[in-house]
Amino acid sequence: MKVSIIGSGYVGSVSAACFAELGHEVICIDIDEKKVQMINDGIPPIWEEGLEGLMQKHAEKNLIATSDYDYAIQNSDISFICVGTPSNEHGNIDLSIVGSACKSLGMAMAKKDGFHIVVVKSTVVPGTTEDVVLHLLEEHSGKTAGKDFGVAMNPEFLREGKAVYDFMNPDKIVIGGIDGRTISLVSELYRDLECEVTRTNPRTAEMIKYVNNSFLATKISFSNEVGNICKRLGIDTYEVMNAVGKDFRISEHFLNSGAGFGGSCFPKDVRALIGKAKELDYYPVLLESVVEVNDLQPIQMLELLEENVGDVKDKRIAVLGLAFKNDTDDIRESRSIPIIRKLLEKGALVAAYDPMASEHMKAIFEDITYCESAEEALNGADACLIMTEWTEFRKLDHEFSGMKNKVVIDGRKMIDPDEMEQDIIYEGLCW
Numbered sequence: 001m002k003v004s005i006i007g008s009g010y011v012g013s014v015s016a017a018c019f020a021e022l023g024h025e026v027i028c029i030d031i032d033e034k035k036v037q038m039i040n041d042g043i044p045p046i047w048e049e050g051l052e053g054l055m056q057k058h059a060e061k062n063l064i065a066t067s068d069y070d071y072a073i074q075n076s077d078i079s080f081i082c083v084g085t086p087s088n089e090h091g092n093i094d095l096s097i098v099g100s101a102c103k104s105l106g107m108a109m110a111k112k113d114g115f116h117i118v119v120v121k122s123t124v125v126p127g128t129t130e131d132v133v134l135h136l137l138e139e140h141s142g143k144t145a146g147k148d149f150g151v152a153m154n155p156e157f158l159r160e161g162k163a164v165y166d167f168m169n170p171d172k173i174v175i176g177g178i179d180g181r182t183i184s185l186v187s188e189l190y191r192d193l194e195c196e197v198t199r200t201n202p203r204t205a206e207m208i209k210y211v212n213n214s215f216l217a218t219k220i221s222f223s224n225e226v227g228n229i230c231k232r233l234g235i236d237t238y239e240v241m242n243a244v245g246k247d248f249r250i251s252e253h254f255l256n257s258g259a260g261f262g263g264s265c266f267p268k269d270v271r272a273l274i275g276k277a278k279e280l281d282y283y284p285v286l287l288e289s290v291v292e293v294n295d296l297q298p299i300q301m302l303e304l305l306e307e308n309v310g311d312v313k314d315k316r317i318a319v320l321g322l323a324f325k326n327d328t329d330d331i332r333e334s335r336s337i338p339i340i341r342k343l344l345e346k347g348a349l350v351a352a353y354d355p356m357a358s359e360h361m362k363a364i365f366e367d368i369t370y371c372e373s374a375e376e377a378l379n380g381a382d383a384c385l386i387m388t389e390w391t392e393f394r395k396l397d398h399e400f401s402g403m404k405n406k407v408v409i410d411g412r413k414m415i416d417p418d419e420m421e422q423d424i425i426y427e428g429l430c431w
């Protein structure tokens with residue numbers, strides 16, 4: 001099938017490369033000419049395991065990129081909207097990027113003969129596809145939904161760092177369409193994946209995505225709350241949650257307590273669902289607490305730090321991990337950001353290290369010291385904070401020897417002091 005993908009970020013570029021791998025003809029559309037050029041050169045615009053191989057295999061064959069909506073719409077039958085849906089200043093969803101993509105798409109559809117399908121893959125609050133996207137497309141194309149074009153919502157559940165694997169091996173495929181014809185055509189795209197398709201209406205598909213992310217975020221905040229209590233009781237919460245997770249009704253996943261959840265989606269999606277609920281005069285007590293617990297975790301890390309080293313003014317603090325999680329260069333809503341901000345406010349000297357994300361963090365904190373290795377960051381440090389679950393941090397040992405004061409506050413349970421040769425003063429955040 002002929003597909004166009006609007007937006008070449010984490011979701012768009014992975015979807016494009018994977019649809020190309022599934023044998024479809026794919027055109028990426030992005031307003032960022034640099035990304036367009038990179039994709040045409042077979043270079044992924046973001047780092048994701050396995051993406052480069054797919055892009056090199058398909059670029060300039062069945063995967064091309066352009067900034068020209070007219071060309072892309074004339075040469076495809078289905079368009080996926082994969083642009084960002086960030087939070088606005090009140091925490092509610094900001095649909096302005098979706099709006100401008102719909103305008104460009106509608107104007108291109110006006111010039112096209114024949115049936116076209118528009119699929120929203122961006123995460124949008126329930127009602128958006130039918131009440132906003134569909135109307136904008138009708139307004140700018142002069143055409144009628146259901147007759148001249150189809151509209152569907154197909155949420156994406158991939159994880160960053162495992163995005164290509166997740167796209168090709170989904171747990172579920174959800175397609176919410178305005179009619180059966182549209183749902184059938186969209187599901188054809190996924191016919192070679194071994195996965196049941198949940199067919200529904202657009203607003204249910206939209207809600208499934210929010211509930212999925214909010215439930216996972218709730219599991220993490222619940223684990224953090226339990227961890228905070230365990231810490232005060234002198235109990236290792238990981239031992240507790242390992243046993244609790246053996247109950248098949250709970251499952252062992254997403255019970256790791258620590259510095260909390262970051263990333264481009266959990267924080268903004270929980271906030272957006274809260275905002276939508278409040279718009280409908282419902283106050284979502286549990287979801288508000290999920291955010292509150294998450295916001296408290298970095299503050300507790302700093303409290304532990306100060307309990308161990310006192311005033312941090314003029315002290316060198318090594319921050320290990322800047323990405324919001326391991327195996328990605330993405331720093332959006334990373335837990336390191338509030339930590340570094342507070343450390344700088346208190347006059348600390350921050351020496352940071354991340355295997356992949358330093359370049360991105362420089363856009364937020366220009367003036368901290370960026371190191372090439374954990375060892376360099378730790379050298380001469382008065383304390384160390386472990387913020388991201390990078391596998392390489394599990395192996396740290398002799399690297400701590402250069403610290404002035406060997407205080408390690410672990411926000412991700414990366415270090416086992418009993419297994420190390422170095423003697424360190426170790427504090428787990430929740431254990």
Ligand SMILES: NC(=O)C1=CN([C@@H]2O[C@H](COP(=O)(O)OP(=O)(O)OC[C@H]3O[C@@H](n4cnc5c(N)ncnc54)[C@H](O)[C@@H]3O)[C@@H](O)[C@H]2O)C=CC1
Binds near residue numbers: 097123156264
């Ligand atoms: N990042 C993730 O792991 C996941 C994200 N999502 C959702 O997918 C959506 C996209 O997220 P990301 O890929 O992370 O966003 P992103 O910010 O990485 O990428 C968005 C892309 O859209 C482009 N763009 C902006 N305006 C445009 C326009 N008018 N026309 C064409 N291109 C335009 C940007 O240049 C950028 O390349 C969001 O709604 C997000 O919540 C869903 C599942 C996973």
Ligand SMILES: O=C(O)[C@H]1O[C@H](OP(=O)(O)OP(=O)(O)OC[C@H]2O[C@@H](n3ccc(=O)[nH]c3=O)[C@H](O)[C@@H]2O)[C@H](O)[C@@H](O)[C@@H]1O
Binds near residue numbers: 256325
């Ligand atoms: O909508 C999205 O964007 C995506 O959001 C998450 O994926 P992602 O943000 O890439 O990363 P996760 O692996 O879910 O981790 C999110 C955050 O939770 C934290 N986390 C995760 C698991 C855990 O047990 N504890 C914990 O603190 C991680 O450190 C990270 O900061 C979901 O897992 C995806 O299914 C979803 O598609």
